[in-house]
Amino acid sequence: MPELGALIRQLQSQFVRSAEPHRVFDALLPELLRLGESEYGFIAEVWRQPDGTPYLKIFTLSNIAWDAASREQVERQRVDGMEFHNLKTLFGAALVTGETVIANDAPNDPRRGGGLPQGHQALNTFLGVPLHYGSELVGMIGLANRRPGYDHALLDALDPLFQSMAGIIASVQLDRQRRAAESALRASEERWRHSFEMAGAGIAQTGADGRLLEVNARFCEIVGRSRDELLAGSFRELTHPDDLADDEDLLRRLVAGQVLRENREKRYLRPDGTTLWVQLTVTAVFDALGRFQHTVTVALDIDQRRRAEAALQEREALFTKLADRVPGVLLQFNVDAQGVARVPYASRGLRELFELDPDGAVRDDARLMIERVAKGQRKRVWETLERAGQRLEPWAIEFEVDLPSRGRRAVEAQGSPERLPDGSTTWHGYIRDITDRKQADAALMNAQAAARANEAKTEFLSRMSHELRTPLNAVLGFTQLLLGDPSAPLQDGQRARLGHIERAGQHLLAMIGDVLDLSRIETGSLPLQPQPVGLSALVSESFALVLPTAHASGVTLIRRGPGDLHVTADPMRLRQVLVNLLSNAVKYNRSGGQVVVETEGIDEHTVRIAVTDTGMGMTPAQQLHLFEPFNRLGAERSSIEGTGLGLAITLRLVELMDGRISVHSQPGSGSTFHVELRRAPAPPGTPAATGQTVPDPSMPAASDSAPHSVLYAEDNRLNIELVQQLLLLRSGCELRVAYTGREAIESARRTPPDLLLIDMHLGDMTGLEVLDALRDDAALAQVPRIALSADAQPQVVRAARERGFDEYLTKPVDVAELLRCLDRHLSIRRAAR
Template sequence: MPESRSSWDDLPVGVALVSAAGELIEANACLAQWLGQPVGLLRGSRIDDWLTRAGRVLYHTHVLPTLHLHGQLQELSLSLQSGDMTLPVLACASLGGAVDARTVRLVMSPMRERQRLERQLQRAQRAADAAPVLLFEYERDALGRGVFTYLSAGVERLYGPVEQASMVPEQALWSHVHPDDLPGLLRAREDSVRAGGVWGGHFRVRAQGASDWAIDDILATPQPMGDDRWTWYGTIADVTRQHEIEQSAQLREAAQRASAAKSEFMARTSHELRTPLNGILGFSQLMAEDAREPLGPEQRRRLGVVNASAMQLLALINELLDIARIEAGELRLLMQPVRLLPLLQQALAAIEPMATGAGLSMTLQCPFTVAVQADATRLQQVLTNLLSNAVKYNIRQGQVAVVVRHADAQVRIDVQDSGPGMSAAQLRQLFQPFNRLGAERTATEGSGLGLVISRQLVEAMGGRLEVTSQPGQGSTFSVTLSTAAARPAAVPREEGMPGARPPGPRRRVLYAEDNPVNALLMEQVLAPLDGVELRLAASGEEALACAAQWPPDLLLLDMHLGDMDGRTLLGRLRDLPGLAGVPAVAVSADAMPDDVALARASGFQDYWTKPIDVHRLRIGLLQALERREAPP
C-alpha cells in the first residue's frame, strides 16, 4: 500500500486505490464496511463489481478520460452496490502513480449525509430569508471601510432591490439611512470595537421609492479577525410600529398624568372656592329666613342678587368638576329603569318660576308608563339643563314643549323652544366648552359648559344628544335612550322636615371645624332647632377632649383639620368609651366621588358637601339623630 493504511482507516469516508486495469489495489475500513466485505476480499476485485451499471458507464466514459486530461475531478456522483444494497456517494477522483502505472484514487462520502447537510443549509437559508428581519455578516478593515459579506432576503423588504454579491459595499445600505443618523450609527460601530460589546441603536431609513422615513434597529455581535479587522453577525429590524406604539403609550401616559394633575387641581380649586361659598350661601339663607329681623324689600332684592351670584359660581364649579370626572373616566353612574313622567314633571317644576318670569308657556306630552335605562340623577341634570336653555334662549311670550316618543326599543325626548334658532355655523360650534355663540355679550347667564356636560352624560348612559335648528324657527334638542326592561326606580325627590319629635332630653352634636366662618354658620343654622345642643371644636385634639368629657349623640367632622384629617379623628373618637356606635357625618368642601367613597369606607354614615343648604342640613341632622334613637 503506497500510503499508510492506518491513516486511511481513521477517515470517516471511503477511500479506494484502483489500477489502470480497474482492479482494486487498496481500500480502507470505511469502504469495506459500506460494501459489507473485509478489506482482504476487496483487494483484487474489479471496480465494476461494486459500481452500479450507471456508475460503471460514468466511470469509464467520463471519469477516466477527464482524469487523463486534467488529473482530478471534483464532486462526482456515483452509486455503489453490494448485493441488493445501493449507496449513492459523492466522490473526488485524482490520478497518480508513474506514467506506465497510473492509479486512480477515489475519496467517497455518502450522498445522504451531503444531502442532509444541504437540506439543513436550505432550511437555514429559507428561515433567514423568511425572517421579518435582515440577517447580515459585515466586515470592517483596518481603515474603517465596511462591506456586507452576507445579506438575507430581508434586505429587499427593508431597503428595496440590492444587487446580491459575495461582497456588497456598505454604501448600498447606508445610502438609505437618514443623513443625521448615519454618523451616530458608525460611532456605535466603533464603540462596539473599543468595548468589545454589541453594535446597537436606532436609525431612520427610507426604502427605495418610499416617501416616509421608517425606524430600524441594528443589533450585532463583533468578532475580532486580527490586524484591527472585525466581523459582525447580526440583524436589522424595522421597529417603526413598535416605536409608534411606544410613543403612543408615552403620549397616553403623559395625557393621563396631565388629566390626573388637572383633576387634582380642580379638586383643590373646588375645595378652596366651596369654603367661602359655604359662608356666603349659608348666611344669605339665614338672613332671608330671619323672622326676628326681617329684611326690607330693597335689602331682600340685593340679598337675592348675592345668593344668585353665589349659586351661579357654585354651578360653574360643579360643571368644571363634572368635566374633570368625565375626562378622567371617573364618572360613576347608577344605571336602572327610570320613569320619565315624574322626572320631567320635577324638571319642569324647577324651571317654572324662570319661565313664568319670561312670560313663556310650557307643555308636556309623555306617556304615563314609559321608562328608560339611565342614571336618574344625571338624567334629571341633563333635562333641567335643556329646559333651562330653552327658557333662557327664547323670546318673550314664547313656548317650550317637551314631547316624548317611544319606538323600536328606544325613547326620544324632544325639548323644543320658539327662540331665534341657530345657523349651521353656530351648530358646528355648539358643543365646544365655554363657547356661548355670542350670548356672553347679552344679559343671559351661562358658562358654555352645560351642553358639553349634557352630551357627555347622555353618551355615558348609552344614548345620544342631538340638535336641529334653523334661524328664526327655534331649536329642538333630542335625547335618545334605551327603553327600560324592568320596573322603574323611584325618581329622586326633595325630602321634607321630619315630623315633630316628642319632648325629650337635648341631643348633643359635636362639630369639629377649624374655619371660624363655617363654625359660626353651623352654630346659627342649628340654633332654631329645639332639643339640639351644639359644641364646637377647632382641632382634632380639642374634639377628642370634648367628646371624652361630653359624649355626643352625633359627630359632624370636617375632613381637613389643622392637626389631623377627619378619618383619623373618627378612628380615635371610636376608641373612646361609648362612641363606637355614634353616627358620624363628614362635612367637607371636597366634592370628588373618591373623597366621598373613602369617607364612607372609613365609617362615616353620610357626607355633606359644602356649601351646605340650610334646609337640607337641618333635615339631614334630625334624620341622623333619629337613627341614633332608633332601636337596633
C-alpha cells in the same frame, strides 16, 4: 552512435532493478561523459521552492578535484542529493528558461554570474540540457570542457538518451509522489481509525477488470459484506447506479496510466438496500516495467459527514428562510484594515429597509447603504461604529434613512464586532424598522403629556372647587340661616337682598359644578351607571326643579306623551340633561311663553325626548356654535345669567349615554331640542322613579328629640360657626368641636358622641384616616358618621362611602338638607336607646 541503444537499455534495466536512482546515474555519468567527449558533468533532478522557483538536486556529480572537505560533503549528500540554488550560473540559465544552454566561451559568457568555487576545475565550455517529460521540466544534465565545443549535432545524437533519462527521472518523481501519497494515506487511515474507532479506512485492491482482489476487515464492514462475498465479485455490485459510469471511466484511465491517483466521493449499496457515502483515494499500481497491476482503494466512511452536510444545508436553507421572513435585516458588515466597508451577507429585508439588493453591488461597497442614512446623521453613525469596532464592544444606535420610494424611515441597528485574522472587523448585526414604534412613542409621549396636563387641570379644578366652595359654604349657609330663622323675622327689603346674595352664590356654585363636569367628561373620569329609567317620574322631578324659575319668569311648563316609556341611561345625568334643557328653555323664553316636553317611542329601539320653547329662536349661524363650551352666542351681553357650559355638557352626557342630540330652530319661532336614547324594557311592577327626591325648599321644622351630642371635626372657623348657628335651630343639640384629626379621635374615644360630623381635609390628617382610627372602637360602632367637605369629586365621595361614612354632604352646605340629615340619623339613635 550504435552503442547508444544498448546504453539506454542498460539504463532502463538498471533503473528497474535498483531502488536507489543515484546508483543508476552513477553508472551512466561516465558513459555520458565519454559520448559527449567531456571532462566532467552532473545529472540532477529539478525541484521547486514553495514559490515555484526551480533548483537542482544532484543525482550524480563528477569528481572535479575539489578539496577533501568538499568531496566528503558531496559523498555525504549523495543519497538525499546535493542542492544547487544559485540561478545566476550557466546551468541556472538553462533551469530558468527551460532551454538548452551551449556556452563555448564559458569564462566570458554573460549568462555566467560568478566565479567557480575554490579548487574547482577550469570551465571552458559548458552544455546544459534541460530534461522534459511532456511539458514538465523534470531534470538537467550538465557537461563541461569538450575541446571542440558543443553543438546541436551532439544534442541530436544524444537526444534518445536524454529522453530516456527524462522518463526515468519522471518515474522517480511519480514514484516518490506515489509513496508520499501512500504514506499520507496510511497516516490518514491511522488518524481516522484513532479518531473514530470503527470508522477507520477500508482498503481494497481491484484488478483491471474491476474484480476485487483483496479487501480488509474495515472495507467489509463499510459495504456490509463478508470477505468471501466481495472477492467473488467486482466493485460494480457495490456501486450506486448513478456513480457506476464515473467509476468505469476512472478505472479505464487508471489502467491506461492517464492518471495515477484520484480522490472522489461515491455511494456504496449495502445488502439491506441502504446507501453509504464514502471518500475514496484510488491509486494505480504498476510493475517495474510500467505494466498495470491493480488499484489500491482507500475508502473512508463519510456517510455521517454527508448527512451532516445535508443537515447543514437544510439548516442553512432554514436560516435563510427565517432570516428572509424576520422583520428587519440580518447582516454582516465588514470593514477592512484600509477602511473599505462591505456587506458580505444581508437577508432579503434589505430590499425593503434600504431598498437595496442584498446580492448586488452592496456586497462589495457598503457605501450604498451608508448613503441611505439621513445626511445629518451619517457622521454620528459611522463614528459610533468605528468606536465600537476599536473597543470590540456591542454597537447599538437609532437613526433615520431616506429611501427613494418610502421616504424617511426610522431604524434601529445592533451589532457585535469580531476582529478577523486579516485585521478586518465584521459586525454581526440586525437592523429593524422602528418608524411605527417611534410614532407610537411620540403619540404615547403626547398622550402622557396630555394626561399630565389633564391631571394638572383636574388637580387645579379640584383645588379651585374646594377653595371656592369653602367661602361659598359660609355665604350660602349664613344666607339660608338668615332667611329661614323664625326667631329673627326679616323685612321684605332685607329678604330681597339676601335672596340676591343666595341666587348669586347658587349661580357661582352652578358654574363651579359645570366646569368640573366638563373637565371630568373631557378626561373620561365621569362615572356613569346606565340602567332602565322611567321618563314619567324623571320629567316630574325635572319640572319640580325648574318650576320656581318658570313661575318667576311667567313661563308655563307642559308635558305630553305616554307614561310608560323607559330608556337606558344614568338617572342622575339624564335628569341633569333635562334640567339643563328646561332651564335654557325658560331663561331664553318670553313672558307668557310655554315650554313643552314631549316623549315618544320612535321605534322599538329608540325613544325621543323633545323640549320645545316659544322663545327668540336661533339663526343657522348660531346653531353651528351652539354646543361650544363658553360660547353663549351673544347672550353674555344680556341680563340672562349663564356660563355657556350647559349645552356643551348636555351634548357630551347624551353621547356618553349612547344617545344623540339635535336642534331645530328659526329666529322668532323658538327652538326644539331632540334627545334620542336607547329604549329599555319597563321593569316589573310600578315604574321606578330615579331614586332621587326633589328637595323641599322650606326649612325643616324643629325636632322634639331629646338632647344629643354632635362631634364636629373642622379646621375652618367660619364653617364651625355656621354649624353652631345651624344647630341653634335644634334645641337640645350639643356641639363639640375638634380642630384637628387627632383631637377628634381623642374626644370621640373619651366621650362617645351621638353623631360624628367630619371634614375630609383636616390640618393633620384626612377624614378617612380619622374614620380608620375609630373603626375598631366598640363604643363608636353604632355612631352615625357624616362627611361634610368641599371636595365634591365622585371618586372621593365613593371612597368615603366605601370606607364607612353613612352620608357625604358637600359644601356649600344646603342648610335644610343638613338639618334633615341630622334629624334622620339622630332619630335613629334615639329609637335605639
